[in-house]
Amino acid sequence: MQLKLNNIILHSLAFNTEGELKCYPRNEELANSQPVEELASELHRIYNAKPAKGFGYFKCAEEDNSRLPFEIELRKFIDEESNFVDFSSAASSLLVGELLKYDFVTQGILAFVHYNWMASDYLIVALLENKDSVMVTEQLDLNSSHYLELSKVQLAAKIDLTEWRQNSDSKRYLSFIKGRAGRKVSDFFLDFLGCTEGMDAKIQNAGLMRAVDEFCHVAELDADEAIQAREQVAQYCNEQIKEGSEIEVKDLSDHLADVSSRDFYQYASEAYELEDSFPADRGAVRKLTKYVGQGGGLSVSFDQKLMGERISYNAQTDTLTIVGIPPNLREQLTRRSNSEDDSE
Structure with missing residues (x-):
C-alpha cells in the first residue's frame, strides 16, 4: 500500500x-518529488522491519504533571498553531539539548516525516548517518558523493498521531528502536521525546507463544494437528509482519478454527494477560515451528516436525541424533575427513 506524504524536512546536526x-535547520519543507517520496517510503519500510522496538507514550513532568516540551511543540503543530518547519526546528533544538547532557554525541541528518498510511497519520523522527561514497560516472570517472544510511538507523521513533489524538489512555502510540547491550544509546532519544515505556511487545509475543503451546495440549490435539496449528499461527504472524500490521488475537483465533473447535481467543483471554493486538516479534514467531539453540561454539536449528522422524533426543545422555544431514554440511565434513586421512 502506498503511503501519502504530508510533510517532510531534514535538519543537520x-x-x-x-x-x-x-x-x-532547513528553512522550508522538501517539495514532493519522486526521490523525496521514495525516501519517505523507504524509511517507513525499514523502520517497520526493525525487530527490536519498544512502545510507550508521552509522560508528564513529575513536579506539576504538565506536558513536556516535545509534546507541547507537536500539539501546536497538530492544532495548526505552528507550521511543520517551526515544529521540526524547535524539536531539533530540543534534541541537541538532550545530546549535550550525555557523553554520547553524534552528528547526522535529523529527518521529520509526516504521512498517512492505512487510514492513520504518523510522524517518524529519525537521526540518519550522512555517509561519504565514491560513484562512477558514465565517462568512468570517479566522483565523491553523499548518501543517507537508512538501513542502519538506530535512533528513530514513530508516533501514531491518530491513536494519540483519539485514545489518550493508550500506552503504545509511540514506538522506538531499542538500543543494544549496556546503557541504551536510545535513552537520550526517549528523553528528547518525553516518552516512557508502556507495552512490552516481546512479553506479549512470548505470552502468545506459550498460549499456543498450551492450547495445543488442552485442546487435545494430536502431534500432526499441533504442528498444523503452530504452522498456521506462524504463517499468520509472518504475513502480519510482511504487511506491517499487528497480530489481532481474535483474528488469529479464527485462523485456528479449522484445527480445533475450541475458541483460542477465549482460552488466551482467560489464561494470559494479552492485549487484543500487538506487533509480532520475528524471533518469537520463529520458535513456533523450529527448535533453536546456540552456545559453546555450536548452533542448531531445525523444524519441530522433524523431531521423532529424522531427529531424536536422549535426555539421559544429552545426545541429539540426526539422520540425513544437509548435503552442504555433509560435503564439508567429508572434505575435512578426507583431508585428515591424507595427512596421516
Missing part, C-alpha cells in the same frame, strides 16, 4: 569550528 554540536 553538526559540530561548528569550536567543536560544539549545533543544529543547522
Whole structure:
C-alpha cells in the first residue's frame, strides 16, 4: 500500500569550528518529488522491519504533571498553531539539548516525516548517518558523493498521531528502536521525546507463544494437528509482519478454527494477560515451528516436525541424533575427513 506524504524536512546536526554540536535547520519543507517520496517510503519500510522496538507514550513532568516540551511543540503543530518547519526546528533544538547532557554525541541528518498510511497519520523522527561514497560516472570517472544510511538507523521513533489524538489512555502510540547491550544509546532519544515505556511487545509475543503451546495440549490435539496449528499461527504472524500490521488475537483465533473447535481467543483471554493486538516479534514467531539453540561454539536449528522422524533426543545422555544431514554440511565434513586421512 502506498503511503501519502504530508510533510517532510531534514535538519543537520553538526559540530561548528569550536567543536560544539549545533543544529543547522532547513528553512522550508522538501517539495514532493519522486526521490523525496521514495525516501519517505523507504524509511517507513525499514523502520517497520526493525525487530527490536519498544512502545510507550508521552509522560508528564513529575513536579506539576504538565506536558513536556516535545509534546507541547507537536500539539501546536497538530492544532495548526505552528507550521511543520517551526515544529521540526524547535524539536531539533530540543534534541541537541538532550545530546549535550550525555557523553554520547553524534552528528547526522535529523529527518521529520509526516504521512498517512492505512487510514492513520504518523510522524517518524529519525537521526540518519550522512555517509561519504565514491560513484562512477558514465565517462568512468570517479566522483565523491553523499548518501543517507537508512538501513542502519538506530535512533528513530514513530508516533501514531491518530491513536494519540483519539485514545489518550493508550500506552503504545509511540514506538522506538531499542538500543543494544549496556546503557541504551536510545535513552537520550526517549528523553528528547518525553516518552516512557508502556507495552512490552516481546512479553506479549512470548505470552502468545506459550498460549499456543498450551492450547495445543488442552485442546487435545494430536502431534500432526499441533504442528498444523503452530504452522498456521506462524504463517499468520509472518504475513502480519510482511504487511506491517499487528497480530489481532481474535483474528488469529479464527485462523485456528479449522484445527480445533475450541475458541483460542477465549482460552488466551482467560489464561494470559494479552492485549487484543500487538506487533509480532520475528524471533518469537520463529520458535513456533523450529527448535533453536546456540552456545559453546555450536548452533542448531531445525523444524519441530522433524523431531521423532529424522531427529531424536536422549535426555539421559544429552545426545541429539540426526539422520540425513544437509548435503552442504555433509560435503564439508567429508572434505575435512578426507583431508585428515591424507595427512596421516
